[in-house]
Amino acid sequence: MKKDVVIIGAGIVGCAIARELSKYDLKITVIEKENDVATGISKANSGIIHAGFNEKKGTLKAELNIKGNQMYDSLAKDLDFNFNRNGALVLGFNDDDMYKLNTLKCNGTVLGVKDLEILSKEELREIEPNLSTDVVGALYAKTSGIVSPYEVTIALAENACENGVEFILNSEVIDIENTDPGYTIVLKDGRCVNSTIVINSAGINSDEINNMINKNKYTLHPVKGEYLLLDKVAGKIINKTIFQVPSKISKGVLVTPTSDGNLLIGPTAKGIDSKSSLDSTKVSLDEILDKSKKSVTTIPTGRILTTFAGLRPRLDYGDFIIEEAIDNENFISLVGIESPGLTAAPAIAVYIKDIISKKLNLKENIYFYPYRKRIIKFTDLSLEEKNELISKNPEYGRMICKCELITEGEIIDSINRPLGARTVDGVKRRTRATMGGCQGIGCLLPISKIISRELGIDITEVTKNSKCSPVIGFKEV
Ligand SMILES: Cc1cc2nc3c(=O)[nH]c(=O)nc-3n(C[C@H](O)[C@H](O)[C@H](O)COP(=O)(O)OP(=O)(O)OC[C@H]3O[C@@H](n4cnc5c(N)ncnc54)[C@H](O)[C@@H]3O)c2cc1C
Known part of the structure; x- marks a missing residue:
């Protein structure tokens, strides 16, 4: 089925756009080459929601930094992620x-x-x-603040998914053809996805995706x-x-x-x-x-x-590039989204929605639900709440990550929720298991066994992060 919008890349930018567009009655697909969201730049940065005082007047960076910063309070409330305006x-x-x-x-x-x-x-x-x-x-x-960048990205993606956005993971885009009207996006495994509008938010690879189709070429x-x-x-x-x-x-x-x-x-x-x-x-x-x-x-x-x-x-250019291809209408590229991209992402999403609203007749998605609940953090509960939870669900009584105090119940939730974890690092980013003093030495295997059981796959198929990192039998050469 032809999509209205395909977004390439499931980092903070792609996921923020997907969630913003899910407020409208659109068929939206996000295509990501890795096995999870938030595995690119959005996984490894400073996590600062910048105030914006050092951006240059008249740039998109300045405008979207300040707007994005102001959006974080309500976003954190709706999507239930940690946000601290620590200054x-x-x-x-x-x-x-x-x-x-x-x-x-x-x-x-x-x-x-x-x-x-x-x-x-x-x-x-x-x-x-x-x-x-x-x-x-x-x-x-x-007004400066701190977040966990992958927590925000996962929260946006989960909420977009709950609001009907399709995520195709493990799928690298290798070509884009203009099949007027619209585009055919070719994936590495040979599959194709057709869409009226294409948004390129492929992070460090966004120049390559852009150069497949835009006459304006960029090099990151x-x-x-x-x-x-x-x-x-x-x-x-x-x-x-x-x-x-x-x-x-x-x-x-x-x-x-x-x-x-x-x-x-x-x-x-x-x-x-x-x-x-x-x-x-x-x-x-x-x-x-x-x-x-x-x-x-x-x-x-x-x-x-x-x-x-x-x-x-x-980019040598010094500002975010957010532009429609000059020779291919409805192909929109986001290139050079470096800092303050994490801060600006919610505002970038609105900026893209405004561009799209001039192309498609955007009708409200009457089923849009703006809220998402985080995974229960067992250690933050009172003694009474802990006992009540364990009596209903004994898996919360089994401590798996003894450094960060993460229970089996939390790990199971991280696997079974929308866009759930498929790898040990996926569990890590959603629960903090393996992030403590022993860095996973104690809980890598128990977590792998839970993944194997919950997904119905053999333990030899469980990986730490990518395809090349099986948790059993991995030998570094
Ligand atoms: C060291 C560092 C520190 C930073 N600190 C801050 C900060 O404190 N505050 C701040 O506001 N910003 C900061 N930033 C900037 C911010 O992290 C980025 O702007 C933001 O994460 C970019 O998000 P993205 O979604 O564009 O990219 P990504 O998160 O990289 O997402 C792009 C996605 O596209 C996927 N992809 C790539 N090619 C393909 C393909 N061919 N097919 C399918 N999928 C593909 C990738 O796998 C990836 O998941 C920092 C950046 C760095 C590097």
């Missing part, structure tokens, strides 16, 4: 920095960013006692950002997101609590050739530690849990 501090270490911070404040005020303030060293001490004594002042942005340059993640004890040393004065190529190394209570430091910014290189290097990790200790000298390095990296889809 951000940009630190100054000398007069030159303070001059730049005042310039940033003026820039932000012109853009319409609310609640920007310059704080003195003494005022900073009051709110962040663990900052370096070398700090002389800071720009305080109260991956810029790798590496991080160190520390445990929840370390997460308590700071309350706000701590930046240093940004450079031309990045917002610099930050120190921030995460929305789950860990401490995150990073990222680096290194241009690379490969679109798939996500390894961590000792040089980069040393650089992160060095730079972050300039802000917070007492970073507890003994509490590092893991490292990870994400790729910025950098």
Whole structure:
């Protein structure tokens, strides 16, 4: 059956668009090459809902950052994900920095960013006692916040799915043909999907998808950002997101609590050739530690849990590209959606809806249900609530991940809900199982057995993340 809209890529941008469009009576399909949503850039970033003070006036980045930031309170309420407006501090270490911070404040005020303030060293001490004594002042942005980027993406996708959006996973788009009227999208396994409108939100590959059909060609340059993640004890040393004065190529190394209570430091910014290189290097990790200790000298390095990296889809152009192909009507490309793409995603979705409303007669989806409930977090319940839940469902009485205190009931829910987990990492992103001190050494096998049982597949078919990572019999060569 021909679709009204096909969205390529199930990151935060694709999923936000899918959910926004599901408010209308449309046949919508999201096509994703991986086995889950939120496995690309939207999995590995800083998770900051930026205030927007350092974007350039007149750019889409500035406009959509500020609009997106303002949408997060109601989105978090409707979709039941963690969102904490913890505020951000940009630190100054000398007069030159303070001059730049005042310039940033003026820039932000012109853009319409609310609640920007310059704080003195003494005022900073009051709110962040663990900052370096070398700090002389800071720009305080109260509207900055933190989320788990994959939690938001999953929440958007689940709600879109409940509202009728079809998700085709494990399906790479390899070609697009203009089959006027509309398009034929060719998948790697030979299947084809036909659609009136195509939206390209393929993240780091959005240039390749764009270049299949748009006369305007783009080339993305991956810029790798590496991080160190520390445990929840370390997460308590700071309350706000701590930046240093940004450079031309990045917002610099930050120190921030995460929305789950860990401490995150990073990222680096290194241009690379490969679109798939996500390894961590000792040089980069040393650089992160060095730079972050300039802000917070007492970073507890003994509490590092893991490292990870994400790729910025950098364009020389300097702004988001959101455009209809000049030679192919109804093909809309989103290219170069780097930071603040996570912040801007809900506003990008409305921007795309407005474009589509000029093409199709959008009728309200009278069945649209805006709410989604998160997986029950057993450890957050009172003793009475825990006992009641266990008496109804004994699976909540079996603790599987002993570091993060995740029960079998939560894992089963993560597998059986809409767009449920199919891999151990899918369970991880939905429940936090394997994210604690042992990093899955204790619970990888029990989780794999639950996946095997719930999906009715042999344990040898259960994977950690991709097809090439079976949990049983995997040998690194
Ligand atoms: C280091 C770093 C830090 C960042 N920090 C922040 C921050 O703090 N705040 C903020 O607002 N923004 C931040 N960003 C930016 C933000 O993460 C991105 O803008 C956002 O995640 C991009 O989402 P996306 O949906 O466009 O891309 P993705 O999440 O990558 O989604 C694209 C999807 O398309 C799929 N795909 C690709 N090719 C194909 C194909 N041929 N067929 C089918 N599917 C395909 C991919 O598998 C992927 O799932 C950061 C980015 C990086 C890299």
